[in-house]
Amino acid sequence: MNLTLKVWRQKNNNTKGALVDYKLSGISPDMSFLEMFDVLNEDLINKGEEPVVFDHDCREGICGMCSMFINGRPHGPKDLVTTCQLHMRSFKDGDTIVVEPWRAAAFPVVKDLTVDRSAFDRVIAAGGFISVNTGNAQDANNLPIPKMQADAAFEAAACIGCGACVATCKNASAMLFVSAKVSQLALLPQGQPERYRRVQSMVAQMDAEGFGNCTNTGACEAECPKGISLENIARMNRDFATSKFISEETV
Numbered sequence: 001m002n003l004t005l006k007v008w009r010q011k012n013n014n015t016k017g018a019l020v021d022y023k024l025s026g027i028s029p030d031m032s033f034l035e036m037f038d039v040l041n042e043d044l045i046n047k048g049e050e051p052v053v054f055d056h057d058c059r060e061g062i063c064g065m066c067s068m069f070i071n072g073r074p075h076g077p078k079d080l081v082t083t084c085q086l087h088m089r090s091f092k093d094g095d096t097i098v099v100e101p102w103r104a105a106a107f108p109v110v111k112d113l114t115v116d117r118s119a120f121d122r123v124i125a126a127g128g129f130i131s132v133n134t135g136n137a138q139d140a141n142n143l144p145i146p147k148m149q150a151d152a153a154f155e156a157a158a159c160i161g162c163g164a165c166v167a168t169c170k171n172a173s174a175m176l177f178v179s180a181k182v183s184q185l186a187l188l189p190q191g192q193p194e195r196y197r198r199v200q201s202m203v204a205q206m207d208a209e210g211f212g213n214c215t216n217t218g219a220c221e222a223e224c225p226k227g228i229s230l231e232n233i234a235r236m237n238r239d240f241a242t243s244k245f246i247s248e249e250t251v
Contacts, residue, residue, distance in 0.1 A: 001027040001088060004096040005040065007052055013108040013116075019098065029089035033076065034059060034066060036088055053112040059084040061225065064162030068113055069100040074164035074223045082162065082225045102163050104172035106210045119209040120161050120177060127201035128181045130190050143189055153187035156180045158226045165220035165228075171212025176220040178206050179236035180228050186239060196243035203240055 003024045010017025024043075027036055034056050041051035057063040066083035070076035076086040091097060099113065107115040145153075159180035166172050182199050185191030191198070214233060221230045 001025075001029060001091070001093045003027055003036075003088075003091070003094070006096065006098045007040075007113070008100045009052070009112055010101075010109050012111055017109065017112075019100075027088055029087065031088045032059070032084055033068070033070070033086040033088065034084045053110070053114050055114050056084060061085045062160060064160030067102050067115065067117070067163055067167070069102060069167055071098055074102070074167045075162075075225050079222075080225055080227055082160075085225075102167040104163075104166045104211070106172065106174070107163060107166065115163075117161070117163050119211070120163065120174070122209065123174070123178055123202055123205045124181060126205035127194070127198035128185070130185060130194065132190070132193060145188065149187050152231075153184050156183040156187065156228065156232055159184075159224075159228050160226060162225060164223050164225060166211065168219045168223040169212065170215050170217070170219075173214045173220070174206050174209070174211040175214045175233050175236070176224065176228055176230070178202055179232035182236045182239065183232040186235065196239060196246055199236060199239040200243050203236070 001024075005022040005024060006019040007022060008017055009020045022040055022044075024036070024040060027039065031039070034054075037052060037054060044051045055065040055067055057065040059066070061082040061084060064082070066075070068075065068083045070083065070086070075081060075083045076090065078086055078090055101107075101109055101113045102115045102117075104115075106119045107117055110116050157180075159177060161177060163174075163177070165176040166174050182202060185198065186195050218230060221228065
């Protein structure tokens with residue numbers, strides 16, 4: 001395959017960036033998108049040029065690091081896949097592919113396609129945990145949980161924190177991410193003691209980081225590589241509203 005790449009190059013968050021054209025030839029349709037970028041970087045290094053900086057880790061759709069905005073969509077044209085799971089057979093010979101970083105004030109550009117997503121870490125640190133002393137691990141059947149609740153908690157916990165929801169939202173809202181992290185604990189018995197304190201703290205931190213409000217368009221769910229449901233946002237909103245009517249002692 002012969003391709004033209006238009007890749008966002010930016011030295012750091014304090015300098016202006018621009019799209020730079022690169023020509024690639026001999027790309028195998030069976031390569032992943034990141035492997036194609038490996039080929040690009042190898043060519044650049046051989047020419048004595050600076051390689052493109054991009055995030056990656058597991059390359060198995062688990063870590064959420066491969067945050068590329070490809071032809072106007074987070075993680076590219078396929079549904080329910082991350083960038084590392086996207087293969088070049090999803091494109092045609094001769095295509096022009098535009099690759100940009102996540103665009104959000106809360107995700108400042110570090111360099112090229114890499115952005116600082118530590119805002120997500122601070123949201124988790126604000127309340128995405130259970131602080132009770134659980135002691136030794138209990139037998140699986142000691143805490144009976146209805147299957148529907150267990151399944152819903154598992155589905156919420158599938159969020160990999162990639163930030164695609166923020167990147168695709170017109171307001172750069174992080175509500176799908178935050179609501180998934182709230183829900184995975186709110187649906188389980190272990191998460192009940194701090195349920196309302198948790199949602200207040202995490203929403204407050206989300207706002208402090210500069211994420212926008214939910215647009216209600218559902219773009220986040222549509223572009224989420226793990227299919228996280230909007231039902232989590234509704235659950236978080238209900239918990240947040242409920243927390244306002246509970247005494248501080250209870251929260």
